[in-house]
Amino acid sequence: MSRALSYVVPPxxxxxxxxxxCRRYLGLSSRAFVKQKHLPGGLLRNGTPCRSVDVLxxxxxxxxxxxxxxxxxxxxxxPLSVVWEDEDYLVVDKPPHMPIHPSPGHSRDSLLNRVAFYYEKAGQTPLFRPLYRLDRDTSGLVVLGKNRVAVSSAQVGKRYYAxxxxxxxxxxxIRAPIGLEPxxxxxxCCQEGGDPAVTHWKALASNEGHTLLELSLETGRTxxxxxxxxxxxxPLAGDDLYGGSRVLLSTQALHCGRVQLTCPPLGAALHWESPFPQEWREAFPWVQTWSPA
Known part of the structure; x- marks a missing residue:
């Protein structure tokens, strides 16, 4: 369905x-703004079509x-665990073992297929897009924008746990470039000539031969x-692709547990938390003390 976004120019x-x-206050990317201004009636000032150079x-x-x-x-x-929703954004809690996007091996069992069903049931067809990706077996919060402006103007901060x-x-x-393993x-693997990658980490607790980490990223490499x-x-527990053991966990122990969304029209930043997966809590009961929610 079509929709109009309205903004009052502040002093x-x-x-x-x-x-x-549009670019600085609303946070639209250059590409999104160009697309918007070329839409029929894409930009209206006080009900009248306007140009990008017009003064407000x-x-x-x-x-x-x-x-x-x-x-x-x-x-x-x-099942779809909806954490929060408004006219522009949807926040869901993704379980492990579920890809975000459909793919040849997962054409209908992705998170986005379930989101599509969620909106079909509500009689809506928003053009939703995830603002970032999580690996198939990484659990936690995913923020989706429900229109081009929402996607382009959003700034997201994520806190991971592993x-x-x-x-x-x-x-x-950790500052080590990453590229495909030959x-x-x-x-x-980490290799010279790879894409720059920076990971900040903090050890929260250690027990039973494992360490619980809190992490933030400057880059978002695969x-x-x-x-x-x-x-x-x-290696992460359960991550057998990179040398981790699956004796206690069925997949890598990586969880997007805290998310902050900032978008100029929203005003104050919004925050959400997601509890550690049940499998973590069962295999390592001591981590519950540090669960975000």
Whole structure:
């Protein structure tokens, strides 16, 4: 369904151009703004079509008319843990063993297929997109934007939690470039000439030969956390692709437990937490003390 987004120009933005307001206040990317201004009626100021160079005054009402949405993913019925939702965003808690996107091996059992069913049941067809990706076997919070403006203007901060094998103490930063391992289409490794990758970590607790870590990323390389800790000879528990043992866990112990969403029209940043997976709590009861929720 089509929808219009309306914004009142605050005093501090008087005298700025429409493009300035959209790019800097709303946070639209250059590409998203160009697409928006070329839509029929895509930019309206006080009900009248306007140009990107037009100057705004305090109290002007700028309206962005969004295009008609169309379903992209095939609906598939299944459980969906909805954490929060408004007109522009949906936050869900993804279980492990579920890919975010459909693929040749998972054409209908992805998170986005279930989101499509969720909206079909509600009689809606928003053009939703995840703001970031989690690996198939990584659990935790996923934020989806429900229109082009929401996706382009959002800023997301994520806090991950992991259980690695062995004992680590203190905190640190791993700066090691990552690339494909020679001869593999899936596995990554730390290598010269790879893509820059930076992981910040803090040890929360150690017990039973494992360490619970809190992590944040400066970069978002494929398998980044898994590769970085495998390079330190502390692979994640359950991550057999990178040397971890599956004796206690069925998949890698990596969880997106805290998310912060900042978007200029929202005002204050929004925060959500997700508890550690049940499998963690059963195999390592001591981690529950540190669970985000």
């Amino acid at each position: 501090s933005w008087e005298g700025r151009t429409v493009q300035d307001f 005054a305090q109290g002007d009402v700028l309206v962005l008319q969004l295009p008609q949405d169309a379903a992209v993913y095939e609906p598939q019925e299944g 259980l690695c094998q062995g004992t680590l103490a203190g905190a640190g930063t 001869g593999s289409k899936i596995k990554r 398998h980044q956390i898994r590769v970085h800790f495998a390079s330190l000879e502390h």
